[in-house]
Amino acid sequence: MKRDERGSALIEAAALAPLLLIPVLYLALTLHRAEQARLAAAAGARDAARAYATAPSTDDARAWSHAAVRTAFADQGMPGARLDITFAREPGATCDRSSVTAPVLTPGDAVLVCVRATVALPFADRGIVRGAFPAGLPVSAQAVAVVDDHRGDPP
Amino acid sequence: MSGRDDGSAVVEHVLVLALLLVIALGVVQVTLLVHARAIAVASAAEGARAAAGIGQTPADGAAAAEQVLRTSLGAGYAAGLHCTGSTDGSAGEPEVVVVCSGRVPLRVLGLGDVTIRVTGHAVRERS
Numbered sequence A: 001m002k003r004d005e006r007g008s009a010l011i012e013a014a015a016l017a018p019l020l021l022i023p024v025l026y027l028a029l030t031l032h033r034a035e036q037a038r039l040a041a042a043a044g045a046r047d048a049a050r051a052y053a054t055a056p057s058t059d060d061a062r063a064w065s066h067a068a069v070r071t072a073f074a075d076q077g078m079p080g081a082r083l084d085i086t087f088a089r090e091p092g093a094t095c096d097r098s099s100v101t102a103p104v105l106t107p108g109d110a111v112l113v114c115v116r117a118t119v120a121l122p123f124a125d126r127g128i129v130r131g132a133f134p135a136g137l138p139v140s141a142q143a144v145a146v147v148d149d150h151r152g153d154p155p
Numbered sequence B: 001m002s003g004r005d006d007g008s009a010v011v012e013h014v015l016v017l018a019l020l021l022v023i024a025l026g027v028v029q030v031t032l033l034v035h036a037r038a039i040a041v042a043s044a045a046e047g048a049r050a051a052a053g054i055g056q057t058p059a060d061g062a063a064a065a066e067q068v069l070r071t072s073l074g075a076g077y078a079a080g081l082h083c084t085g086s087t088d089g090s091a092g093e094p095e096v097v098v099v100c101s102g103r104v105p106l107r108v109l110g111l112g113d114v115t116i117r118v119t120g121h122a123v124r125e126r127s
Helices: A008-054 A058-075 B008-050 B058-073
Strands: A082-090 A110-120 A136-146 B081-088 B095-105 B113-123
Touching (some): A008 A058, A008 A110, A008 B008, A058 A110, A058 B008, A058 B113, B008 B058, B058 B081, B058 B095
Antiparallel strands (some): A082 A110, B095 B113
16 A cells, blocks of 8 residues: 555545445335334224224215225325225135125124235435336235124114 | 554544444434334324224323333333323314324433424214
8 A cells, every 4th residue: 555545445434434324224214114104004904994894884984994094194104105995895805805795884794904005215206206216115904893783773 | 654643543443433333323223213203103093093982082092192102112212202182173074183292212322312293193983
């Protein structure tokens, strides 16, 4: 090593380390988003199932369920998450099956709510890069609620 | 380099490494903080949901949220957080709103604490 290069390795390390920290920070932000989305999806699915089971009509049920999931995602700071919510009649229903029976609001029946959401990567959904990165974090959750045995008749 | 500078490279090395260590710990601290915040949001929403049932009051929701905070974050972290419940009908449907706010300690770096404030919503169930 030449005399005038002494200490330059140290400077390089000091300059490079913050640069290398940026991917780590981005990974941390991404994991944070994934955590938020998972918490929101789980809570939203449970709340949506309960909302569905207590609604007076299936139209109200769908609207209330969608509102419940949106509320859960808004609470976690993701009001714009792309949501896909499906309902199925339990038992025997799964979230993957395409041919599901529509749930009914008969006492004792059960409804399965499946929530799928795609959350944009950090900084990928704003500014000039919006739409440039279609990739997102997929999360899903499901919940079952039983229609109450002693619910009142629909008005 | 004169003889008086001998060994200064070691000192520089130690200083830079110490700085890098602090930066790395800072990343860990921020990660823990945002994790705690996400858990706090979930707890507040959980409390709001608990208060949304028939016969429940917003105060019940606040108590439930604090209970969830204590079990999910740990008593030490949750000690500085307090929740209040209220109802809000401005969005059309009557909602229960639980707000949890307070101070969360920054234990990794030992830099005191920061104030966070999170809100959870739930639509009240109809009788």
